[in-house]
Amino acid sequence: MPLEALHEEITPPGLHYILTHFDIPYLDQTAWRLRVGGAVQHTLELSLADLLEGPVVTVPVTMECAGNGRSLLMPRPLSQPWRLGAVGTAEWQGVPLGYVLGMAGIDADALEVVFTGADAGIQGGVVQRYGRSLPVSEAMRPDVVLAYRMNGSALPPQHGFPVRLVVPGWYGMASVKWLAAIDVVVSPFEGFQQSVAYRYQEGPEDPGTPVTRIRVRSLMVPPGVPDFFTRRRTVPPGPVLLQGRAWSGGGTVERVEVGIDGQWIPAGLKEAPGPFAWRPWSCEWLAEPGEHVLMCRATDSTGACQPLDQAWNYQGMGNNTVQKVHVMVEEAAGPLSHP
Ligand SMILES: Nc1nc2c(c(=O)[nH]1)N[C@H]1C(S)=C(S)[C@@H](COP(=O)(O)O)O[C@H]1N2
Numbered sequence: 030m031p032l033e034a035l036h037e038e039i040t041p042p043g044l045h046y047i048l049t050h051f052d053i054p055y056l057d058q059t060a061w062r063l064r065v066g067g068a069v070q071h072t073l074e075l076s077l078a079d080l081l082e083g084p085v086v087t088v089p090v091t092m093e094c095a096g097n098g099r100s101l102l103m104p105r106p107l108s109q110p111w112r113l114g115a116v117g118t119a120e121w122q123g124v125p126l127g128y129v130l131g132m133a134g135i136d137a138d139a140l141e142v143v144f145t146g147a148d149a150g151i152q153g154g155v156v157q158r159y160g161r162s163l164p165v166s167e168a169m170r171p172d173v174v175l176a177y178r179m180n181g182s183a184l185p186p187q188h189g190f191p192v193r194l195v196v197p198g199w200y201g202m203a204s205v206k207w208l209a210a211i212d213v214v215v216s217p218f219e220g221f222q223q224s225v226a227y228r229y230q231e232g233p234e235d236p237g238t239p240v241t242r243i244r245v246r247s248l249m250v251p252p253g254v255p256d257f258f259t260r261r262r263t264v265p266p267g268p269v270l271l272q273g274r275a276w277s278g279g280g281t282v283e284r285v286e287v288g289i290d291g292q293w294i295p296a297g298l299k300e301a302p303g304p305f306a307w308r309p310w311s312c313e314w315l316a317e318p319g320e321h322v323l324m325c326r327a328t329d330s331t332g333a334c335q336p337l338d339q340a341w342n343y344q345g346m347g348n349n350t351v352q353k354v355h356v357m358v359e360e361a362a363g364p365l366s367h368p
């Protein structure tokens with residue numbers, strides 16, 4: 030997502046980030062079926078029409094890839110080379126996952142629910158379908174949804190057509206696209222995307238800990254205009270409205286501060302469109318000629334705050350280090366002041 034799209038509360042589908050490990054599977058919505066099985070009383074095979082008959086929920090969700098910010102880490106972890114744009118907010122509509130699991134009837138000894146996508150490929154030498162699991166308690170949350178609509182329209186192919194899982198508050202990897210099967214299991218799921226990828230690791234031999242909820246973060250719309258090659262910003266002198274959005278999967282965002290050349294001042298915060306979506310913030314800055322470094326940092330209701338120094342780990346996961354924007358303020362109002 031280009032950072033200027035932070036102007037919008039709901040990201041248009043064409044500006045929402047995309048992450049696909051393999052290829053986009055092209056699925057026929059009339060032939061599509063969702064198989065629900067494993068440790069359940071009744072196995073199910075549901076069509077899209079069956080899901081459309083169920084109860085409907087709509088949840089605005091800020092989704093962020095766990096690898097967002099990876100390319101800004103040093104040494105640089107090798108994977109999808111995200112800078113800061115792997116985030117977006119959409120209104121997901123569908124049937125609560127808990128309703129479908131209720132129809133199937135989960136066995137008493139169930140531990141996790143495994144979600145398998147229709148996409149397949151090879152990662153780390155392992156032939157696989159994309160698969161992830163959730164603990165039963167998370168799967169039964171009323172806001173976890175089997176989504177068939179995004180921002181009021183059918184899902185676009187790249188976002189999981191015809192049906193995807195959306196797990197509000199968790200990094201994007203949990204929200205399995207092109208959903209093909211749901212299996213209730215009685216022992217921990219050991220699939221590649223669960224036990225090898227998406228872990229906070231100190232090095233390649235460290236088994237690490239699983240990546241789960243989105244760490245608190247804020248981003249700003251970079252002010253002024255970029256230099257084509259260096260991407261450094263040039264800003265005309267005078268009042269500038271700094272603005273952006275802040276979110277957290279661990280709690281509610283309670284504070285955003287803006288750092289101007291190392292001095293922190295509180296930003297004004299407005300309401301989020303929902304408990305799992307970002308809050309807009311803004312702050313006036315009187316831009317004086319010269320070089321400046323602008324930053325923003327958010328704190329959530331658990332007290333978690335964004336680090337100033339990089340949160341390095343082997344896979345470059347969950348890097349919520351504060352954004353730094355280097356700007357050059359012009360000596361006098363030039364052509365940039367008069368668009
Ligand atoms: N089936 C399937 N689901 C998937 C993925 C995938 O590659 N295959 N990528 C995951 C990752 S890592 C992220 S960040 C989100 C991205 O969702 P989006 O492309 O709709 O933004 O989808 C998740 N769901």
Ligand SMILES: [Mo]
Nearest residue numbers: 048094095201
């Ligand atoms: Mo991701």
